[in-house]
Amino acid sequence: MTALPDLREQAETLGQSLPPLLAEAELLASTIMLGEHGRRRAGMGDEFWQYRPAHAGDSARMIDWRRSARSDTTFVREREWQAAQSVTLWVDTSRAMGFSSHGPTKADRARLLALATAVLLLRGGERVGLSGHDTPPRAGKSQLLSLTRALTAPDAAADYGAPDATGISAHGRAVFVSDFLGDLAGVETALARASDRGARGVLLQILDAAEEDFPFDGRTIFESMGGSLRHETLRAGDLRARYLDRLAERKDRLQTLARAVGWHFTTHHTGDAPLPALLWLYRAIEGGR
Template identity: 30%
Template sequence: MPFPLLSPADLHALNDLALVARLIAEGAQAGLHPSRRRGAGLEFSQYRPYQPGDDLRRLDWRLAARSDRYYLRESDVDTRLTVRLLLDASASMNHPDAAGLTKLQYARLLLASLAYVAHRQGDAVGFSALHQAGLQSVPPSADASQLPRLYHALRQLSATGTFPAAGTVAPLLARRGASVTVVVGDLYDLSTADQPVTPLTQLLRQLRAAGGEVLVLHLLARNEYDLDYPTTAQLEDLETGQRLQFDATQRAAYQAQLQSWLRQTEQTVRGFGLYYHRLFTDEPPAQALRTVLRGPARASA
């Protein structure tokens, strides 16, 4: 297996986010968007023949005088984006998979690689973590020292408490220019039939209203999906501390409820007109990144 496709646990063990981000991005071999397009800009790129209706201000009159032909000067137009990375850092993200890697640790690998890709394209990239203590942010920037700042914030981050109240995330909702927002979390705080309006539900709806593209990456550990625990086990809610005794006879009922919740969760996110991806924490991050960057279909709002 190529080195960039090492398991998430192996990549985490390298303990060097800068190296890991580069390896994952190179393994994915993709970009968030075309970085430049042809048009009327500042940096000259090429000539093309004049066509009726073209802007005469872009006509090269000196070339016309020499050749008796009419050409327009084309330039590269900057299409850089602002990429905002949002992480649910509530305590449920501390759930470990069978290899011992938590959702938070997997999210750290994925977000570092997304930041690397965006920065390499010249985009301004920023990071925000959402947890009970509030909003922890690194404002978007495209300068050379931004990646070290982001990597430091990711390394220092811990997952605690519950998802923050709706008012805490207000700074994330300002309407700005071209942007891509990537939300990463386990989505346990999304609305349900019993609790139709939650801070996370409000955030996703408001992010869509604020403009730009929004991608939601739903993280699951394989063991919570399969519930492959011993015949009897005690399960604990990492955010409330509530404990539940489990035995193998409950597995079928759990699976049915889980599949129902997953369908509802995906429908809710897509119903807002957002992109949705379900990722497992045992999936090589380069493979996950490649899937994300392909540009999935999005349901219309």
Template identity: 35%
Template sequence: MLTPEHLHALHNLPLAARQAAEGLLHGHHLSRRKGAGMEFSQYRPYQPGDDLRRLDWRLAARSDRYYIRESEVETSLTVHLVLDATASMNHRDDNGLSKLDYSRLLCAALAYVATQQGDAVALTILHPSGLQHLPPRADARQLSRLYHALENVQAAGKFPDTTTLAPLTARRQPALLICVSDLYEEDEEIGRLLTRLRAAGGEVLILHLLARNEVEFTYRGAVTFEDLETGHTLQLDADQQRQAWQQQMQDWLRTTASQARRQGFDYYQMNTAAPLDQAMREFLRLRTKMV
């Protein structure tokens, strides 16, 4: 599995998405269910109550036995990617990637995998100036639309207010919703949004994205930190504060994970140095459960 740095260095989002997903999808076939679809799968013996229209009369005439033609139809669902594009996503890790850079790669790879599974994919970018929304489609051009939107997104400002989010929460379409965010919020606004979206139907997977340097606190000496969304600054000695920072970070992460799961969300934590495959596996696990 290629590292995020190598994928980002390609400067080609479609290629990066395909490269990230290629190994994962090798040998992984579309989920299918038996039914009265168009693609023939196999015969099975007739059982009382079976639809006689699916009985193969020619085979019965030749063998004097009754068989039902089973076919396979692809199971699919709507996958709704929700990307947090607030200013905190501009935070950059030691590997040079910002959270937004990583999120572009992650959303593109997830969209590619979902499309390969036959799913309709939607994308909503959360931005204080308004929502950018691509409705769910399963046609051949949807990936190009998604890649274009992801390539052009810029992170800025704070989390959108309730009025801005209203069109998103008004939609009631069952889907597997995947939220990519660092979950930095002022008053649980992200949790409230996800709760409303889950009430609309389907499942919610939170991909909680953090930079490794903020989790491990790799900074040294005197450092000035700036809150990217409020502009507030804080000066401290990183070596003196490392242990306290790490303890508070771990406490927050445990609380965040516990609250998310208590609300019925699937929660997965990842950092900007991690390969993308685990997030894609988590998606496939949930998808299998839903279809």
């Protein structure tokens, strides 16, 4: 009988946390007019995609004789590939993601973009999962609730996060969302594991404006969100050039790592509107930019 109040309290807490994030994600996703979801890859399916001129090797069954009769060219009627793909999300829950100089934290923006991406993919019939939370890729509306619960779970205790490549399906897609300010060895390992499974994906770096611009001067105390790192200086402005150089080097390294395995990389700032980042994410997952 003692477990009942605890269960009720957990349910009430979940009920308070689910609607805002889920509602915001669905609202953001609804601003993208995708129409009927199209994978834009030729293959076996029911949906018509396009006509193309017939090539050597095309069988007679593939030719659309009605369309070809209106032209001197023989045309093939292509259908879109209808097989659902699996997309695995990893969202950094480390303490570093809790930073905000103003506006939303990096964690809030990461969760919003990840969940809005899931909304779009699930509406298109894809399977979406979340690594590190025992939430394997599945389709359907119920999966959206599972993803929301996992994304609103308590944050991890680590200062910085490392991508978790477990659960990524062979030849599937993956999305890693983080500030990527920790040790890049973890990123390299996760990308290698994903690449070994033939997975393609996206690295989305989320930074606060203060982390991008370094607007500090005079006496400043820099401390990690977990308190494990601390540095005090009397002339913070003297560090700006070196900091910006190191940040640029880190971005270049992330870009190089992504390109080496056929992935995409970009940086999004919490002070910017989330819609352009969501559009980029969706197109990158689908294979465009």
